Amino acid sequence: xxxxxxxxxxxxxxxxxxxxxxxxxxxxxxxxxxxxxxxxxxxxxxxxxxxxxxxxxxxxxxxxxxxxxxxxxxxxxxxxxxxxxxxxxxxxxxxxxxxxxxxxxxxxxxxxxxxxxxxxxxxxxxxxxx
Amino acid sequence: xxxxxxxxxxxxxxxxxxxxxxxxxxxxxxxxxxxxxxxxxxxxxxxxxxxxxxxxxxxxxxxxxxxxxxxxxxxxxxxxxxxxxxxxxxxxxxxxxxxxxxxxxxxxxxxxxxxxxxxxxxxxxxxxxxxxxxxxxxxxxxxxxxxxxxxxxxxxxxxxxxxxxxxxxxxxxxxxxxxxxxxxxxxxxxxxxxxxxxxxxxxxxxxxxxxxxxxxxxxxxxxxxxxxxxxxxxxxxxxxxxxxxxxxxxxxxxxxxxxxxxxxxxxxxxxxxxxxxxxxxxxxxxxxxxxxxxxxxxxxxxxxxxxxxxxxxxxxxxxxxxxxxxxxxxxxxxxxxxxxxxxxxxxxxxxxxxxxxxxxxxxxxxxxxxxxxxxxxxxxxxxxxxxxxxxxxxxxxxxxxxxxxxxxxxxxxxxxxxxxxxxxxxxxxxxxxxxxxxxxxxxxxxxxxxxxxxxxxxxxxxxxxxxxxxxxxxxxxxxxxxxxxxxxxxxxxxxxxxxxxx
Numbered sequence: 001x002x003x004x005x006x007x008x009x010x011x012x013x014x015x016x017x018x019x020x021x022x023x024x025x026x027x028x029x030x031x032x033x034x035x036x037x038x039x040x041x042x043x044x045x046x047x048x049x050x051x052x053x054x055x056x057x058x059x060x061x062x063x064x065x066x067x068x069x070x071x072x073x074x075x076x077x078x079x080x081x082x083x084x085x086x087x088x089x090x091x092x093x094x095x096x097x098x099x100x101x102x103x104x105x106x107x108x109x110x111x112x113x114x115x116x117x118x119x120x121x122x123x124x125x126x127x128x129x130x
Numbered sequence: 131x132x133x134x135x136x137x138x139x140x141x142x143x144x145x146x147x148x149x150x151x152x153x154x155x156x157x158x159x160x161x162x163x164x165x166x167x168x169x170x171x172x173x174x175x176x177x178x179x180x181x182x183x184x185x186x187x188x189x190x191x192x193x194x195x196x197x198x199x200x201x202x203x204x205x206x207x208x209x210x211x212x213x214x215x216x217x218x219x220x221x222x223x224x225x226x227x228x229x230x231x232x233x234x235x236x237x238x239x240x241x242x243x244x245x246x247x248x249x250x251x252x253x254x255x256x257x258x259x260x261x262x263x264x265x266x267x268x269x270x271x272x273x274x275x276x277x278x279x280x281x282x283x284x285x286x287x288x289x290x291x292x293x294x295x296x297x298x299x300x301x302x303x304x305x306x307x308x309x310x311x312x313x314x315x316x317x318x319x320x321x322x323x324x325x326x327x328x329x330x331x332x333x334x335x336x337x338x339x340x341x342x343x344x345x346x347x348x349x350x351x352x353x354x355x356x357x358x359x360x361x362x363x364x365x366x367x368x369x370x371x372x373x374x375x376x377x378x379x380x381x382x383x384x385x386x387x388x389x390x391x392x393x394x395x396x397x398x399x400x401x402x403x404x405x406x407x408x409x410x411x412x413x414x415x416x417x418x419x420x421x422x423x424x425x426x427x428x429x430x431x432x433x434x435x436x437x438x439x440x441x442x443x444x445x446x447x448x449x450x451x452x453x454x455x456x457x458x459x460x461x462x463x464x465x466x467x468x469x470x471x472x473x474x475x476x477x478x479x480x481x482x483x484x485x486x487x488x489x490x491x492x493x494x495x496x497x498x499x500x501x502x503x504x505x506x507x508x509x510x511x512x513x514x515x516x517x518x519x520x521x522x523x524x525x526x527x528x529x530x531x532x533x534x535x536x537x538x539x540x541x542x543x544x545x546x547x548x549x550x551x552x553x554x555x556x557x558x559x560x561x562x563x564x565x566x567x568x569x570x571x572x573x574x575x576x577x578x579x580x581x582x583x584x585x586x587x588x589x590x591x592x593x594x595x596x597x598x599x600x601x602x603x604x605x606x607x608x609x610x611x612x613x614x615x616x617x618x619x620x621x622x623x624x625x626x627x628x629x630x631x632x
Binding site: 015016018038078086090093098101104105108109111114117121122124125126129 | 294
């Protein structure tokens with residue numbers, strides 16, 4: 001599903017969660033799998049909107065910086081996204097929020113990432129800490 | 131299509147449906163057939179893995195991503211044997227007297243709610259955790275709140291054998307929470323009440339329900355359905371809806387019943403909430419121990435409640451405003467984060483409602499009133515003071531721009547946190563206290579049911595869940611849901627001979 005926009009998607013992921021830059025190939029695959037599964041569980045119209053949004057961001061980048069997000073410097077991508085996340089149009093704001101949330105879901109639900117940030121939730125609770 | 135006949139059918143098995151189910155023993159003993167229809171699966175003890183992605187997908191509607199129709203607020207509610215009692219934290223508060231009085235429902239008084247609530251507190255082993263079981267996330271809240279001039283109170287909790295996994299919101303892996311899945315439903319089943327799961331009510335008709343049984347998906351969690359997958363016509367002399375504030379209004383709105391009260395789906399409230407984090411210089415115990423042990427109630431004075439909380443990495447990341455390095459900095463400090471949930475005490479507002487889209491899917495309209503925004507801003511300012519008073523070096527406040535406030539700026543945090551930064555669609559807002567939609571009241575012109583949950587003009591049809599609330603409760607609602615459901619069960623038993631016939 002993400003294949004046609006993979007370059008743009010990864011550039012956006014890097015802007016939303018800079019740590020994705022350190023992901024090994026299997027980490028990227030896991031992230032994208034989570035995002036694709038989440039989109040697959042949603043109505044077809046929402047899937048179309050998500051892909052359309054990525055294209056829209058790409059076009060905005062071309063208009064503003066002369067190149068698409070896949071070839072943009074990270075700080076330029078961030079500037080563009082900050083403008084869009086505070087846009088006067090609600091549809092655009094919630095689109096950016098939704099894309100950001102999907103990428104965070106793909107990244108922060110990975111068990112290795114959860115361990116790396118210090119999350120230690122365990123069914124044994126206090127006993128697991130002793 | 132197969133046809134089954136029952137005397138009483140209860141739709142939903144959460145705090146409302148489970149409570150009604152447990153009261154149906156006398157009817158079953160008298161030879162009546164009682165059926166509980168639950169949309170979600172019957173989870174098995176080994177299903178509760180604590181994995182954020184797996185459990186959110188298995189337990190919550192839309193995997194936890196059910197949004198209001200303009201996409202600005204996430205509504206969290208669970209589906210499964212036990213309903214949302216599977217995923218709450220077990221906080222057990224009796225409804226405030228001022229709130230029940232303000233509802234003005236004829237025949238409903240606070241003393242009755244309190245007496246019934248106390249009975250369920252006993253039945254569900256509600257108690258205060260001992261000091262040794264309180265984690266540092268909660269301790270910091272108490273210290274900070276006290277220093278900042280607030281009055282923190284301890285939550286009574288319905289736990290039995292809590293090991294402090296902190297995984298309440300993903301379903302307790304130790305089965306310690308005494309939800310309806312642990313207490314009321316097993317009792318009902320022992321007494322002969324039948325419970326079917328993976329059973330979706332697709333249509334409500336006059337004394338009849340069309341039920342679709344879904345098969346267990348390959349590799350999925352939970353037990354297989356009790357009935358063969360397929361469509362059933364279930365006839366019932368009495369139907370009690372307990373599908374929650376979204377499920378029950380949706381069933382009625384999509385029904386073929388004529389002349390239902392006009393206010394159906396209206397008066398939806400939900401205590402809109404932000405998750406705030408404060409970063410401490412040293413690690414604190416936050417992801418171990420019961421997550422929600424203390425609160426500050428400013429509902430009557432300033433329209434908000436502050437509660438301790440602890441969410442999981444993705445949920446926390448999602449609920450912080452913004453992105454990029456500043457956002458990541460907080461998440462990387464996960465083991466040093468203190469968390470507070472701020473809830474606005476909203477009020478029933480025209481237009482905020484549950485409705486059905488043209489394709490038949492349920493949707494919720496919710497617009498944030500200036501009063502709600504003001505409550506969230508006040509609550510955020512109060513929480514920021516608490517975080518800094520507890521020793522935090524940095525606070526994430528969604529309604530500040532930028533949202534990160536350093537300790538050096540603590541003195542001017544009130545000025546930094548402003549309603550003008552409340553930008554729906556940009557900031558994360560969520561709600562788990564879904565209320566209203568089938569409100570109680572005087573008659574069909576101002577409400578959907580009477581004070582006993584009977585739908586106006588239809589004695590065979592009743593409601594027993596949080597959709598009965600004619601306005602927000604201003605505290606965690608499950609115990610009040612149980613108290614109201616207990617009343618509905620009383621009414622059903624009282625009227626059984628008349629409704630069910632010989």
